[in-house]
Structures are given as C-alpha cells and as structure tokens.
Amino acid sequence: MVMEDMELERLSAAMDGELDDENLPRLLGGCRHDPDLQQSWHAFHLIGETLRDSRLPPARLHSRIAQALKDEPTVLVPGKSSMAPPLPLDGVSQRRWLAMAAAIAVVVLTTALLRPGLPNNPVIAQNGQSAPAAIENGVSDKDIQTFVALHRQGSPLSEFQTVDYTPQTIAQR
Amino acid sequence: MGTGKAGFSILKVLGKGIIPVIGLLISGVGQAGSEPEPVGESLSLLSRLSHAAHDQSYRGTYVVQRGSEMESSKILHARIHGEELTRIEVLDGRPREITRDGKETRCYYPVQHKIRIEKGYTRHLFPALIEVPYEQYLRYYDVSQVGMNRVAGRECRRILLRARDRQRFDHEFCADVDTDLILKAVTYDQHHEPLETLLFTEVSEDDPMSAELLKPTYPDSIQWKKVFFPPPVADHLSYQWDIQALPPGFSKILQMSIQSTAVPGAPFEHLVFSDGLSSFSVFIRPLQGEGFRPVQARIQSSALSYYSGTVGQHRIVVVGEVPQEVVTAIGQSMTITEETH
Known part of the structure; x- marks a missing residue:
C-alpha cells in the first residue's frame, strides 16, 4: 500500500472541510512534497466529480465485474477453514464491498492493459496426456496440505517456520 | 471524503473500505509509471539490502501474513567474530525455534522432541531475502523505487521488483532509510493484490549482541531425534x-x-x-x-x-x-x- 490509511482519511476529511486546524497545515505541507499524496488528491477529486456527474452514461460495470468473477478460477481450500461463517451484510457493508469490487476490477483491467506477458492460453507442450479436468468446484485434494508443507520445507525460499511438525508434514527418507 | 462543496463525501457514500482500494489504485498507477533504476543502481541497491540483513545486529518481531492467516516470530540476528548467527522463535501455535550459523540451519520442535537439520544450502530467512548473485534478479525483474512508507515506526524506501513477464509474481520491499534493513516484504499476484506479507512490527539495532542470546533455548535437545535435510x-x-x-x-x-x-x-x-x-x-x-x-x-x-x-x-x-x-x-x-x- 502506498500510503497510510490514516493519511488518506485525513485527506478526505480536509476535502470535506472537516480536518482540524492542527492537522490541516501538516497535510497541506505533505501535499507540496509528496507525489503520492498529490495523486491521491487528484484521484479523490476525480472520483468525486464522477459520482456527482449524472450525465455520464451507465458504464455497465456490474456486468463486467460479473464476467470477471465468472472467469476467475475456482479456489480450492486445503483442509478445514478456521474462518467464521460470513455475517449477513447490512446496507452499508454491501455498498462498501460493491465499491471495493468495482475498484479491484479497475485494477485488474489496468494491470492487464499495462503488462505484456503470458497469452490468455499459455503455450503448453503436449505430452500425450489428456488435459486436466476443468478446475474442480469445491473439491479439496486431501494431498494438497501435505505437498504445500513439503514444498515449504524443501524450498530454501519458502517460510518454513510456518510449517508445524506432524508426522504427515515432515519429510524423511 | 472530499468532493468539495457538492454536499456528499465519497467516504460516507462508499464507506471507509474504499480507502485501501484507492491506495492500491494509486499505487498501481504510480508503479506502472516508475522508471526502472539503471543496472548499476539496482545492483547497488540489492547489495545494500542483502548486506544490511546479513551484517547488522538487530532484534525484533515480525509477522507472516497470508490472507486471513497470521503468524508472528521473534528474531535475533548478529555477526559475531565474523560468523552470522540467527535465532527465530515462533510465537504462535505450537512452539518452534530456528537457529542458523555459518554451517547449518536447525529447526527445533520441542513438543515432538525432534530437530530438523539443514546443511548445504542457504535458507532465506526474513529479512535476509536477497542473495548473491544480484544479477540474477535483473534478468527477469525491473527494480525501481516507488516511494516511501512507514513500517514499525520507521521510515522506509519502497523498492519494487516488477516481473518482466507473467510467469512470476511482483515483489516489493520496504527498506529502512537509515540501515537498508528490509522492514516489509510483499508478494503480489498478477492483479497487484498482496498474496503474502512479511513485516516487522518492531525492530531495533542491538550492537553488540551477546552470543548467548543466539543459542537455542532447548538445552536437553541432545537426545532429540535428528532429521537431516x-x-x-x-x-x-x-x-x-x-x-x-x-x-x-x-x-x-x-x-x-x-x-x-x-x-x-x-x-x-x-x-x-x-x-x-x-x-x-x-x-x-x-x-x-x-x-x-x-x-x-x-x-x-x-x-x-x-x-x-x-x-x-x-x-x-x-x-x-x-x-x-x-x-x-x-x-x-x-x-x-x-x-x-
């Protein structure tokens, strides 16, 4: 993250005229010297103008986000998740998540446009094997945890202290 | 947030959850436009990051974060009489301790009374994530400085290693402006979403450090089963x-x-x-x-x-x-x- 969340909040408060006298001079001083803060200032104004401008045609953003989500590969979760079940979202939370999804979609589009690289269908040498089945929906491979642990132990570049010892995860010969 | 006198605030309309996303957007734009450092500068930068992690004495607590999972460890590191010594104590979950000297890396599992002993290669232990030859990084990553941040109460310089193709992920380090020690390391996916983050929550220089502090804390481990790697x-x-x-x-x-x-x-x-x-x-x-x-x-x-x-x-x-x-x-x-x- 480029910038402290607090700094962005202060910037937002300043633009709303709600920043106190103590923090305002500090923020304005920061704006003079910090290019990131200047970009935030412009970004906030741009977003504000866009939200206010009712003349803009609908961007069909929801359908593009839905398509992007549809194209995302299914994520397999090794083992049991310790996460609590999701809480029902109130109106404010729903709006917040929608906003985040919209912004993330922009990031995805931006990244894809800016980066040359792997084609959509990576070149895969054929070895006579049939292609794997489509990514399995919600199926957990019982071996995944074991191989993840073995990789983290075996690769010098992986954070292996995060691997706990169990007879299943310690490789031996 | 600030939309001027128009009467509504983006933060109020969209909620504060938009803040990190806006930061991310700005981050992405800024990084896309940042010029890679010249080769000489990049090599010098990578060398400083590596030497800072290997040669200085420091102690601190760092966190490994993957999605909603988080684990913290305490690290002590010093170079004593030319030998680099590290001790890491994992603070969450079942106790584990890692020690490393010039010859080997050991991981102690006290509950199981086992020791895993690694020899013959250098394991990367945060914050020592950059190793020679530094040229290897420049073949497939562009190195650029993309701004400043603050981690563990210290000012740090953000250094992006941006993958030149889509066959690897981007990495970003934030290095202390005074010591060049990596205070934060982030691996980003292809959409610039953070996948893994390692960061100090507190760190201090500790020079000179007593060698006693860097010894394993399990004196009875001689009888433990040894697993060699x-x-x-x-x-x-x-x-x-x-x-x-x-x-x-x-x-x-x-x-x-x-x-x-x-x-x-x-x-x-x-x-x-x-x-x-x-x-x-x-x-x-x-x-x-x-x-x-x-x-x-x-x-x-x-x-x-x-x-x-x-x-x-x-x-x-x-x-x-x-x-x-x-x-x-x-x-x-x-x-x-x-x-x-």
Whole structure:
C-alpha cells in the first residue's frame, strides 16, 4: 500500500472541510512534497466529480465485474477453514464491498492493459496426456496440505517456520 | 471524503473500505509509471539490502501474513567474530525455534522432541531475502523505487521488483532509510493484490549482541531425534524427466528423494526450482496401480499454486509461489522417459 490509511482519511476529511486546524497545515505541507499524496488528491477529486456527474452514461460495470468473477478460477481450500461463517451484510457493508469490487476490477483491467506477458492460453507442450479436468468446484485434494508443507520445507525460499511438525508434514527418507 | 462543496463525501457514500482500494489504485498507477533504476543502481541497491540483513545486529518481531492467516516470530540476528548467527522463535501455535550459523540451519520442535537439520544450502530467512548473485534478479525483474512508507515506526524506501513477464509474481520491499534493513516484504499476484506479507512490527539495532542470546533455548535437545535435510537423491532413478515449459530464469537448486507417511507408496523425487525470489517444487513418483484425477488449484491465503496430474505411469505434483497457469503448464509439459535395460 502506498500510503497510510490514516493519511488518506485525513485527506478526505480536509476535502470535506472537516480536518482540524492542527492537522490541516501538516497535510497541506505533505501535499507540496509528496507525489503520492498529490495523486491521491487528484484521484479523490476525480472520483468525486464522477459520482456527482449524472450525465455520464451507465458504464455497465456490474456486468463486467460479473464476467470477471465468472472467469476467475475456482479456489480450492486445503483442509478445514478456521474462518467464521460470513455475517449477513447490512446496507452499508454491501455498498462498501460493491465499491471495493468495482475498484479491484479497475485494477485488474489496468494491470492487464499495462503488462505484456503470458497469452490468455499459455503455450503448453503436449505430452500425450489428456488435459486436466476443468478446475474442480469445491473439491479439496486431501494431498494438497501435505505437498504445500513439503514444498515449504524443501524450498530454501519458502517460510518454513510456518510449517508445524506432524508426522504427515515432515519429510524423511 | 472530499468532493468539495457538492454536499456528499465519497467516504460516507462508499464507506471507509474504499480507502485501501484507492491506495492500491494509486499505487498501481504510480508503479506502472516508475522508471526502472539503471543496472548499476539496482545492483547497488540489492547489495545494500542483502548486506544490511546479513551484517547488522538487530532484534525484533515480525509477522507472516497470508490472507486471513497470521503468524508472528521473534528474531535475533548478529555477526559475531565474523560468523552470522540467527535465532527465530515462533510465537504462535505450537512452539518452534530456528537457529542458523555459518554451517547449518536447525529447526527445533520441542513438543515432538525432534530437530530438523539443514546443511548445504542457504535458507532465506526474513529479512535476509536477497542473495548473491544480484544479477540474477535483473534478468527477469525491473527494480525501481516507488516511494516511501512507514513500517514499525520507521521510515522506509519502497523498492519494487516488477516481473518482466507473467510467469512470476511482483515483489516489493520496504527498506529502512537509515540501515537498508528490509522492514516489509510483499508478494503480489498478477492483479497487484498482496498474496503474502512479511513485516516487522518492531525492530531495533542491538550492537553488540551477546552470543548467548543466539543459542537455542532447548538445552536437553541432545537426545532429540535428528532429521537431516536435504535427504539424499535416490541411488538410481528408473526414469528421466524433462520439463518443456520451464519458465525462463528458473533453475533446479535441489533434488532429493522423500517419503511422507501422508502419501504412502514409493518415495517421491522432489525437485526444487528457483529464480532467486520465487520457487516451485516438482514431485514425481511412479504409480503403483492407483489412479489420480488431475487437479489444479490456487491455494487460498497464500502465493502458492498447485497442480496434480499423471504422466504415463507417474504421478506429478507441482506446487510453488508462481501463477497458477505456470504450474499447470509445467505439469502438463513434463515428459518422463523410462530407462530401457
């Protein structure tokens, strides 16, 4: 993250005229010297103008986000998740998540446009094997945890202290 | 947030959850436009990051964060009489302790009374994530400085290693402006979402540090069972392997034969490939009549991708900190040739 969340909040408060006298001079001083803060200032104004401008045609953003989500590969979760079940979202939370999804979609589009690289269908040498089945929906491979642990132990570049010892995860010969 | 006198605030309309996203957007724009450092500057920068982590004395607490999972460790590090010494104590979950000196890395599992001993290669332990030769990083990553941040109460310089292709992830380090010590390391996916983050929550220089502090805290460990790593390569493999879609820049750094009780049957041949910042493992084992349905997956809450399939009469598993398309391409492009007698 480029910038402290607090700094962005202060910037937002300043633009709303709600920043106190103590923090305002500090923020304005920061704006003079910090290019990131200047970009935030412009970004906030741009977003504000866009939200206010009712003349803009609908961007069909929801359908593009839905398509992007549809194209995302299914994520397999090794083992049991310790996460609590999701809480029902109130109106404010729903709006917040929608906003985040919209912004993330922009990031995805931006990244894809800016980066040359792997084609959509990576070149895969054929070895006579049939292609794997489509990514399995919600199926957990019982071996995944074991191989993840073995990789983290075996690769010098992986954070292996995060691997706990169990007879299943310690490789031996 | 600030939309001027128009009467409504973006923060009020969209909620504060938009703040990190806006930061991310600005971050992405800024990084896209940031010019890579000249080669000489990049090498100098990487060298300073490496030396800071290896040569200075410091102690602190750092956190490994993967999605919603988080684990903290305490680290002490010093160079005493020319020898680099490290002790890491994992603070969450079951107790584990890692010590490293010039000869080996040891991981103590006190509950099980076992010690894992690694020799023959240098394990990357945060914040020592950059190793010689520094030129290896410049072949497949652009190095640029992308601004400042503050981590653990210290000002730090953000250094982006941006992958030149889509066969590896971007990495970002934030290095202390005074000491060049890496205070934060982030691995980003192809959409610039953070996959893994390591960061100090507090750190201090501690020069000179007593060697006593760097000794393992388990004095009774002489009787513990020792597991040596890497295990030896199989005496003779009955097959030859080849990866036709090996991503450029990745080379084999380890090969060993392993056995896990969780995967009964013949031992696996375990190959580890790295480009200096990321790695992936390939596991190969002859099938013994069992069948496998191919599976590919991105492992949630981590930078890891996974592929499992078969090639001829062998099971193949590829797992590593690379995009999912890459592990799939690796697995599907493997060839196994049985030796003829």
